[in-house]
Amino acid sequence: MKPKRTILCVDDNEQSLSHRKVMLETxxxxxxxxxxxxxxxxxxxxxxIDLVLTDMAMPGWMARDWIAAIKNLSPQTPAILVSSKVRxxxxxxxxxxFLSKGMYAPADLLERVRMLxxxxxxxxxxxxxxxxxxxxxxx
Numbered sequence: 600m601k602p603k604r605t606i607l608c609v610d611d612n613e614q615s616l617s618h619r620k621v622m623l624e625t626x627x628x629x630x631x632x633x634x635x636x637x638x639x640x641x642x643x644x645x646x647x648i649d650l651v652l653t654d655m656a657m658p659g660w661m662a663r664d665w666i667a668a669i670k671n672l673s674p675q676t677p678a679i680l681v682s683s684k685v686r687x688x689x690x691x692x693x694x695x696x697f698l699s700k701g702m703y704a705p706a707d708l709l710e711r712v713r714m715l716x717x718x719x720x721x722x723x724x725x726x727x728x729x730x731x732x733x734x735x736x737x738x
Contacts, residue, residue, distance in 0.1 A: 603629040604716050605647055609639040609665070610654040610681075615700075619652065622705055623712070636660035640668055648676060650715055655682030663692035677715035679708070 606628050610616040613634060620630045631648070633639035636657045643651070651669055655662045666678045670693045680692055683700035696711050 604649040605629045606650045607648045608632040608652045611657045636665045651678040666692050666694050
């Protein structure tokens with residue numbers, strides 16, 4: 600049995616957070632969830648996070664700053680940004696994937712999560728020295 604991958608979910612909307620947590624856990628992922636960016640960042644610093652899934656706007660943080668802090672600590676950790684307030688052409692962050700709330704099916708999110716985790720695992724076992732990896736397209 601392969602070890603569960605741990606996903607850090609951050610959203611100030613508890614209903615959205617709960618929905619994503621259940622969806623991911625039923626697919627075999629371990630989910631650590633937070634409604635506040637500061638707490639989530641402290642948990643991230645403890646290690647063991649394989650992927651970050653975050654909402655754009657949270658009290659006290661904008662996701663682009665939060666993701667920048669994550670990428671500064673761990674550049675190889677994939678990040679998915681979900682928002683209803685920003686269109687793709689307005690999006691300016693280091694997130695690997697951007698999804699507009701209400702514009703993607705749950706299966707799309709799950710496939711993006713799976714692909715980012717495969718890419719991350721491949722990067723950690725790969726011996727090539729490629730410094731750039733193309734980003735997955737936005738939905």
